[in-house]
Amino acid sequence: MGLVAIATSKILSSFSVFLFLSILLLAVARRISTNVLLFGVQSAVITAEVFATGFQEKLAEIYVVAAMVFVIKVMLIPRAFFVLTKKLKTVHDVKASTTPTQSVFIVAFLIYLSYAAVQSYGQEVRVPEDGLAAAVALILTGAFLMVSRRKALMQMLGLLVMENGIFLAALLTTFGMPLVIEIGIFFDILVGLLLMGIFTFRIRDTFDHLDVSKLRRLRG
Amino acid sequence: MILLSSLAIPLLGAGLMLGFANAKIATRLALLIGAAEIASLGAIVWQVHIRGVLQEGRYLRADGLSAFFLLSIAFVFGLVLVYSSGYLRHMGEGRFTSARWFYSLVFLFLFTMITVCLSANLGLMWIMMEGTTLASALLVGFYNTEGAVEAGWKYLMVCTVGIAFALFGTIVLYLAAVKDGVKSADALDWLSLMTAAPRMAGDGHLLKLAFVFVIVGYGTKIGFVPMHSWLPDAHTEAPTPISALLSGVLLNCAMYALMRYDAIISHAIGSGFPHALLLIFGVMSMVVAGLLILVQRNLKRLMAYSSVEHMGIIAIGLGVGGPLGLWGALLHTFNHSVAKSLLFFSAGNVRHNLGTLRMDGISGMSRTLPQTSAALVVGSLAIVGLPPFGLFISEFAILSEAFTQARYLVVTLFLITLSVVFGGFAHHLFKLLCGQPVRQPERSRLIPSEYTVMGIAAFCLLLFGARVPYVFRVLLQDAMAVLR
Numbered sequence: 001m002g003l004v005a006i007a008t009s010k011i012l013s014s015f016s017v018f019l020f021l022s023i024l025l026l027a028v029a030r031r032i033s034t035n036v037l038l039f040g041v042q043s044a045v046i047t048a049e050v051f052a053t054g055f056q057e058k059l060a061e062i063y064v065v066a067a068m069v070f071v072i073k074v075m076l077i078p079r080a081f082f083v084l085t086k087k088l089k090t091v092h093d094v095k096a097s098t099t100p101t102q103s104v105f106i107v108a109f110l111i112y113l114s115y116a117a118v119q120s121y122g123q124e125v126r127v128p129e130d131g132l133a134a135a136v137a138l139i140l141t142g143a144f145l146m147v148s149r150r151k152a153l154m155q156m157l158g159l160l161v162m163e164n165g166i167f168l169a170a171l172l173t174t175f176g177m178p179l180v181i182e183i184g185i186f187f188d189i190l191v192g193l194l195l196m197g198i199f200t201f202r203i204r205d206t207f208d209h210l211d212v213s214k215l216r217r218l219r220g
Numbered sequence: 221m222i223l224l225s226s227l228a229i230p231l232l233g234a235g236l237m238l239g240f241a242n243a244k245i246a247t248r249l250a251l252l253i254g255a256a257e258i259a260s261l262g263a264i265v266w267q268v269h270i271r272g273v274l275q276e277g278r279y280l281r282a283d284g285l286s287a288f289f290l291l292s293i294a295f296v297f298g299l300v301l302v303y304s305s306g307y308l309r310h311m312g313e314g315r316f317t318s319a320r321w322f323y324s325l326v327f328l329f330l331f332t333m334i335t336v337c338l339s340a341n342l343g344l345m346w347i348m349m350e351g352t353t354l355a356s357a358l359l360v361g362f363y364n365t366e367g368a369v370e371a372g373w374k375y376l377m378v379c380t381v382g383i384a385f386a387l388f389g390t391i392v393l394y395l396a397a398v399k400d401g402v403k404s405a406d407a408l409d410w411l412s413l414m415t416a417a418p419r420m421a422g423d424g425h426l427l428k429l430a431f432v433f434v435i436v437g438y439g440t441k442i443g444f445v446p447m448h449s450w451l452p453d454a455h456t457e458a459p460t461p462i463s464a465l466l467s468g469v470l471l472n473c474a475m476y477a478l479m480r481y482d483a484i485i486s487h488a489i490g491s492g493f494p495h496a497l498l499l500i501f502g503v504m505s506m507v508v509a510g511l512l513i514l515v516q517r518n519l520k521r522l523m524a525y526s527s528v529e530h531m532g533i534i535a536i537g538l539g540v541g542g543p544l545g546l547w548g549a550l551l552h553t554f555n556h557s558v559a560k561s562l563l564f565f566s567a568g569n570v571r572h573n574l575g576t577l578r579m580d581g582i583s584g585m586s587r588t589l590p591q592t593s594a595a596l597v598v599g600s601l602a603i604v605g606l607p608p609f610g611l612f613i614s615e616f617a618i619l620s621e622a623f624t625q626a627r628y629l630v631v632t633l634f635l636i637t638l639s640v641v642f643g644g645f646a647h648h649l650f651k652l653l654c655g656q657p658v659r660q661p662e663r664s665r666l667i668p669s670e671y672t673v674m675g676i677a678a679f680c681l682l683l684f685g686a687r688v689p690y691v692f693r694v695l696l697q698d699a700m701a702v703l704r
Binding site: 120121124125139143146152155159162163166169170173174177178180181184185187188191192195196198199202203206207212215 | 279341343344346347350351353354357358361364365366369370372373374376377380381384387388391392394395398399404405408425426429
């Protein structure tokens with residue numbers, strides 16, 4: 001058991017570094033598949049963090065949540081994305097509107113911003129500042145990916161990164177929401193992704209491309 | 221039991237509809253299921269009035285506020301269902317664009333909205349609010365044209381991101397509640413939060429943070445101005461019955477969710493902060509949408525911006541608060557849905573018969589489509605808030621409350637916008653109705669299903685203008701009692 005305890009404390013003290021790393025890599029990744037892979041890794045880090053929290057706080061409910069995160073976000077969603085990219089036969093470029101260098105600087109700035117934002121709340125809710133900052137940084141980076149990548153698939157991925165951040169914030173501050181609610185949220189995510197998948201096919205079939213910045217017919 | 225049955229009917233109905241490929245049979249079945257659902261909603265409203273609060277398990281509860289919104293959902297849904305029965309005869313038989321898919325999705329959409337109103341738990345409410353987006357996204361993109369796909373995608377993305385903010389706000393509220401000693405199983409329950417609210421006063425800035433996120437999140441769904449970008453597109457590209465449902469029911473449901481949060485936060489830290497935010501968003505939505513109404517070229521887009529404007533009015537009513545402001549805001553949700561349904565129904569007829577919604581391509585409608593024109597005029601007079609109609613009463617209530625509280629800036633902007641909107645609607649209507657007809661309609665008269673619903677809506681607007689019916693006065697009192 002000693003080993004597990006050590007692993008737990010290591011995970012709890014270092015997961016935020018890995019998350020920061022994952023979003024900085026997301027900023028430079030140019031291929032959709034790399035982005036998806038990074039999302040999978042990021043979710044794996046979060047799974048580890050969920051397990052560690054469950055072990056430390058001795059909350060059995062959290063293990064269920066961890067299992068769900070692992071199955072859905074580490075296995076199911078990345079695989080679905082790969083199938084989707086294959087079926088859509090789209091080019092692999094994410095069509096970024098910022099260069100990788102710019103993106104890294106922007107994400108670094110977002111990380112700085114997250115630290116600034118959580119400073120006053122961190123002490124009050126007795127949560128390690130790094131973890132909370134990582135959660136906020138995930139939310140901000142997700143939003144940044146959504147506005148700066150023009151591929152429809154990348155918008156879905158940005159949304160998922162954002163959701164990871166919200167999930168992490170909930171976990172750190174309150175050890176997660178009640179289980180039923182958590183399950184409902186996962187269900188919503190899955191159905192939402194399914195629908196977005198349907199819409200990407202429709203976009204491709206009606207417009208012959210997947211570049212959402214060119215969807216500009218409706219204005220005013 | 222009755223709460224469960226009102227959820228089971230649309231859910232089972234949605235599944236059942238898929239088995240009926242024949243459009244005629246599907247339509248009849250949908251009307252039947254709809255009637256059963258309306259009856260069960262009516263029963264809930266009645267039971268709530270007699271027994272106060274209905275509770276089913278830990279997650280479902282109906283109180284006065286839910287009852288009021290359920291009644292308005294039932295009413296608008298009934299109108300929409302009858303209107304759809306005539307509307308769908310124009311629908312082609314595509315793979316997913318058939319009557320059965322349409323009704324199935326509509327019932328699913330209805331199920332999510334009713335669950336929003338019956339949720340005792342804010343988490344469940346959030347899940348179902350996201351569910352409304354998911355259920356209606358395919359309906360918005362139903363026609364599968366370029367515009368519809370674009371509108372559907374935009375709707376899905378904008379609302380999902382917006383709603384994610386509301387989830388964050390809910391988590392912060394949950395955190396504040398747990399921190400102040402509410403048991404974590406109860407910390408999302410609205411009633412326990414209301415009772416615990418005075419204890420949470422110490423966590424003022426957590427609660428403020430929560431409300432900011434919630435108003436931005438659910439505000440996206442309501443269509444408050446900086447977040448409204450999905451709304452005109454979705455309303456324009458969706459099939460007309462869906463536009464009426466989005467505008468008349470969905471926006472109200474989101475407003476209902478916001479009211480619940482507003483009540484908790486106001487209880488805990490006083491109404492100053494949340495109501496100031498509501499006023500800011502309300503005035504902004506009203507003024508911007510009012511100005512945008514002037515420059516619209518598409519009839520349904522015009523209606524959509526008018527919805528944004530009216531959501532602004534309701535937010536202002538909630539923001540000024542007080543008994544009269546709240547009364548006006550609640551009544552306005554109902555009045556607006558009825559008037560907007562009438563307008564969308566007429567717009568749908570225009571599209572069917574003239575083949576376009578572009579207002580520069582339509583003129584002389586009063587000669588070619590006399591009945592539709594009459595409905596359009598009645599609806600427009602009602603929506604701009606002229607006296608013999610219900611919206612005048614509710615807007616007047618909100619205005620007079622704002623006056624008594626000496627909020628002159630709000631009152632001035634409110635009145636200026638109302639006159640701008642009046643001018644805008646008059647300008648657009650004159651162009652549509654007068655002049656030489658450009659094209660001949662398919663048929664100039666309405667079919668029975670159309671004139672029935674339009675007649676009912678118009679009658680209802682007049683009735684509410686003359687005197688708010690007794691039933692509604694009682695329900696409004698119940699609803700307001702819940703929020704105090």
